[in-house]
Amino acid sequence: MSTRVPVFGGNQPRPVPGRTPGVHVVRQPLTRTVSGVCHGTLGELYQGPLRAGPVPDIALVSFPVDRHSWVHFTPEEDAPGMLGESGVLGEPRASGESGAPGAPGVLGAKAAAAAGLFLDRFGLTLPPGRWSVHSDLRVGVGMASSTADIVATLRCLFRLFGLAYDLDVVLGVLARIERADSVFLDEFALHLSGRHRVVRRLGxxxxxxxxxxxxxxxxxxxxxxxxxxxxxxxxxxxxxxxxxxxxxxxxxxxxxxxxxxxxxxxxxxxxxxxxxxxxxxxxxxxxxxxxxxxxxxxxxxxxxxxxxxxxxxxxxxxxxxxxxxxxxxxxxxxxxx
Missing domain, CATH: 3.30.70.890 (GHMP kinase, C-terminal domain)
Known part of the structure; x- marks a missing residue:
């Protein structure tokens, strides 16, 4: 059973009762928009097996690019703070024709699923508010658009609830949804996309x-x-x-x-x-x-x-x-x- 995040006076972190030890939340002003941002990729510098053998994994060295997905949440008392069947309720997303940026769209099912998994993980309820999203990244061409959307959504939620960014939580959510590029890191990495395991950070x-x-x-x-x-x-x-x-x-x-x-x-x-x-x-x-x-x-x-x-x-x-x-x-x- 989920519970709303308690709002305390001042700006001191307080634990969520009965939840993961060491995880804290802080008061967030109801009128302040919070955002999460994640870069995409231009494909990969390497994609292949980690090592020669009969049972290979798909290993990647993604090629980060200065193009991004943005996810915003604005608390609003009269807005529906919930997840819809087809995604997180919110404003249109820029995701134009053939996946190119520019035309209206909505936050995709994968990002909505990630939000639901995050809330379940911490036993939280989304407060009333409004989502809006935008992306530079084309869909289905090799820019890691869906993974960037998921990571941006999770970063937005970490900030909304005043939680420290936890890479293990991000990897756990991604593992429930899809193979992933290493856009959750702000550096190059040799990464097993199916196992969601970072083999080596490359700086x-x-x-x-x-x-x-x-x-x-x-x-x-x-x-x-x-x-x-x-x-x-x-x-x-x-x-x-x-x-x-x-x-x-x-x-x-x-x-x-x-x-x-x-x-x-x-x-x-x-x-x-x-x-x-x-x-x-x-x-x-x-x-x-x-x-x-x-x-x-x-x-x-x-x-x-x-x-x-x-x-x-x-x-x-x-x-x-x-x-x-x-x-x-x-x-x-x-x-x-």
Whole structure:
């Protein structure tokens, strides 16, 4: 049975009676909007087995990007403080045509499920209030949009109830809902997406400038998992060599080694989930002076990695090249360096 969060005088934390020891809440003004924000990804720098073997896991090194999902909650006494059957009640979400930002939508079922699991975990009741959401991240193309929505929702709830952000709670909620990218961390990480386990944190020392496109369509990760695992078993040693190169690049702070490893991983992905533009993009890498090629392995993104920002002339050439392939080029900064 759930209970409302008690509101105490002053600003001192108080425990929720009968709940998890050491978990505290603080008074929150009823008129103050609270928000949670989570970055997305531009696919992955690596996706493959953690190590060669007959029973591989799907391991990721997600490629964080400076694009985000936002979730806001504004306490309002006359608003319905509840979860609806189709999601958390609230204002429209920006999630336009084919998953592109810009047109109205609603908070998705996965984020609503995450909110419900959070409230159950702590024995809390959502106070009356209004949700609103917005996202830069396209759905189903490899930007970790659903995971970012979930994490942003949970961060909003941690702040709403005055609870310290607890990564174990976040991972526990994600494990009940979906495979996940490591957007719950503000650093690179080698992560087992199905087991929701961080194998190695890789820090914030590296960053890249990118030029990328989104090919048509969407990819259902769950639907291609068996095909991926079969490919991993057949080519385990090749994946292992690429991952070793990538981890050494992170450990030495060498962006070009990381970009080389990302290109290897993208090439392996092309053998199982091909991108129509891959051959042309790879063939012109040196022409543009790019350090590597990256893809969303179970998505529709493909682009170039640059250790240094390309100049205006190179951006113009990249735009013309991608336009000749039938796509609009986008530029974004990925990583942290």
């Amino acid at each position: 914030t020392g590296l960053g890249f400038h990118t030029a990328y496109i989104t090919e048509p369509g969407t990819v259902d990760t769950a639907a291609v998992t068996d095909r991926l695992l079969t490919h991993y078993r057949r080519h385990g040693p090749r994946y292992e060599r690429g991952l070793d190169t990538l981890l050494k690049g992170f450990s030495t702070g060498d962006p070009r080694a990381v970009a080389q490893a990302a290109t290897i991983s993208a090439g392996l992905s092309q053998e199982v989930l091909p991108k129509a533009s891959f051959d042309a993009v790879l063939a012109h890498r040196e022409w543009f002076g790019a350090d590597g090629v990256f893809v969303a392995h179970t998505g529709c993104l493909i682009g170039y990695l640059f250790a240094h920002r390309p100049g205006a002339d190179v951006k113009s050439e990249l735009s013309a090249f991608f336009h000749s392939l039938g796509h609009q080029c986008s530029f974004a900064q990925g990583g942290y360096g």
